[in-house]
Amino acid sequence: MIDLSKKIKTKKYFYQNGTKKIRYLLKKNMVIVLLIILLCSMGFSIVHSIDPSDYGSVEHSHKGIDCASCHDPDSFDILTEDPNDLCITCHGPEGTNPISENHGLGLPCSSCHSITSELETGDDGDDDTPEPTHPPVDADTDCSSCHDTTMTAHDTCVSCHNLDSETTLGFLNGTAVEDTSILCSQCHEDEYSEWLDGIHVNNHESKVCIDCHGPHDPYVVIETTLPPVSTMAGENEIPGPIIPPIIFFVAVIGALGYAVYTFVLRRG
Amino acid sequence: MKENINRRDFIKSVGAGGAFLIVKSMAPIGSVEKVLKVNQVSETQDSGTKWGMVIDVGACIGCRECVYACKAENNIPNAPMPMQWIETFEMDQKDPVTRVFSVPPTNSKTDYTNSPKEGKWYLPAQCVHCEDPPCVKLCPTGATFIGEGGIVEMDYDKCIGCRQCMAACPYNARTFNWGAPEIPAEDINPMVPVRPVGVVEKCTFCIHRVREGRLPACVEACPVGARHFGDLNDPNSSVSKILDKYISTTTLEEMSTHPKLFYISSGNKWLEEG
């Protein structure tokens, strides 16, 4: 338990002119003064002393992290200019549940993550290291505020897209995967077993589901058409003539015409 | 006079020698009979293996995997000019299969991208390995011939590049090496010869694979299983069973070339909305 009382700084109002008045009043009405002091101290303890054990159920999901690690104790403002920097102090690359650089693309963490709702803990029952079963994203978080989420088939982004970054794919329980076709098997078990048997696609070793079925629009097979062979043409250097043929032939025909004129036509 | 007789004998012997050479060169073909044959249908091969292919245009999505697999397998170059043995066409639903004559092309049927599209079907075309091939009849050197299993093969060492076979083929299935092919060394398949400049080439039904009991590269590469290959004379082969089950046709039937590449439409369109 961290002793918060020592860290709370009380605000002191110093009125140079009013000090004498208070001392005079204090001397005159000792009882009233004592009563006021008692009330103020009670009020302080109500307002400023927060029982850490109540913490989790009220405002923050971050159990065990003291308020001062993020909030200014007097004004309760967030300490840093960019609140994401605070999240990084715990969730940076070497901290708890580290996130990758790409996650969130520089958006405020709170635009998708609720920092006030309660974390769900996993089955291992160890509260100290919670295993998230669902990523701590608000049910109301609108993925479409950043992503183009028009999909014909798949309603939830999170059934394939995972925690660390939207580019990592993972199971519904959060485990990241490399082999994308296994993700499809979560719902499409029949087609998955057909694909393994080589029925659905002949050469299953080279083609996975998303090679043909766009993951966001899986009905239509697009952008898998290879380009026409005629577009494979490269630079083709065909040698040109050493002198432009037109010059050659004009010269030759000119000479020929001269010869014809001299020897054929001029003779009459 | 004596001089004249000697010269006369000389001319006679030259004439006789020339005639002998001409007849000798014809003799290995031994086909005076063929010249006189009026009925142009050659004897249908009813015994032995007769390799054939069936393409399901209902399933084809026009992805060109077969085109590029063929290019990789058969050392078909992209330099100095890109070549292909298989061509895929994007056809309107009203275009028929049998008598396909190209109408004025307002847009190319070969340069499509983004397939398959609604209202279109896709037709892959290549050498159909006719049973009575006009190219084989017209080749002056015998560089193209009917080989084992009825596959029309090419002997690249005999080809003089006259392109008579290209003019004769109704299916425009043959391509010519207008320049010496340049293929990167790591892409060369050693099972298939790299052709020199100035010879004609075409689909060979991957005879180098068929001999080993494998399937042609295009059949293996098709991701939707639209291609089938097998022995037409074997009633248990996949192609025989398909041809028994579905209505089949060939392109340009009226050319009477009796091709061995058939087209069916099994009705399994690629667009199955679940």
Added chain:
Amino acid sequence: MESKVDKILESMETTGKGFYSVLGIFGLIVLWGAYAWYTQFTVGMQTTGLNNTVMWGLYIATFMFMIGVSHAGIIISTSIRVGKIEKLKPLARIAEAMTIAGLAMAVLSVVADIGRPDRIFVLFFNLRVTSPLAWDLIILSLYFAFSAFYLLISTKHDLHSLADRFNVRGSLYKFVGGIQNAITPKEDKAYKNMLNTVSAIILPFPLLDSGMVVAFIFSLLGARPAFNVPYIGPYFLLTALVTGIAGIVIVSFILTKVYDWEEIIPDESITELAKYLKVGIPLVLYFIFNQHFTFQYVGKLSTLVVSNMLLLQGPHALLFWEMIIVGFLLPEILLFTPNIKKDRLFLASIMTTLGLWVNCILIVVPALTFPNLPFNWGTYSPTWVEWSIIAGVTALGVLIFTVLTKLVPIVELD
């Protein structure tokens, strides 16, 4: 006053500025054509404008045309011996020399078209009898052999006593012909018989050659609907004969002018040919009309498009109508002059020759442009290599003819 024989022999013995300038100019063109052919041989046929759709072009068209030029000899010799038209006698040797030159040009055109000319000898040892190109090879070889033999015999007949007048060529004559000093009437008769026999053998060759084998190269292609028509044989035969007639007019006119041989080759020898030309050109037009009328009336798409692309639209249409007007109609109008002078006949022949060459191109190229399957329509635009090789081949033919004028008396010495 020189006798006719002296004049002719003098032309053989002396070589003036004209000869050397012709040699120089056409030699240069031949060298340029050889350079272009070397480029094509080393780089491949991608240097031409040919492609997988239009795989035959200028070379095959020029081959057809040169075969036509080579029919000059047969026309003249048939007219003299069978038709007994004595007026054409001075032109006989010219025509034979043209045959040799024309056949040489035709063969060279085809060799230029072949993708692997280094494998020509494969053709001789592996001839497939069912191929029209094989028949073409046989017939052309026989035609060349017989024509050369005919030229040889008739030259020998002329030069029997003249070997001593020439130095280098004398030994050549002796080697080839066995020239002796005197010729007995019996020998004379033997020669004449031989010439008549060979002439009779050569007589069916235009039919066998143009009318059959060259036509079969095209008409046996079932894949090309515009080729696979039965009238192609007679059509080619007719255009070849007309080409030959026009060619002989041009060559004999030039020779007459160059040598001032008005007495040796009288005007009427040349203008006699105007009659043939006057009949031949309308017949060619008749064939062209027949073809297009049939295609247009039936409207079968595969042939209709060929006809439309020649008559109505596209780049070939312009060329087609230019050919009809300049190549056929204008010369025909010129030929209707009564008592035509040979100058006008020369002009008409030049126009006809050009028209017939363009006609050969328009036969070959449009029919190949439209494939049966939905490939893109083909295009063809000849490159500098093709033009240069054609020019070189033509120049070589002219050179061969010019050298022949010095080797054999270009007019018979009778």
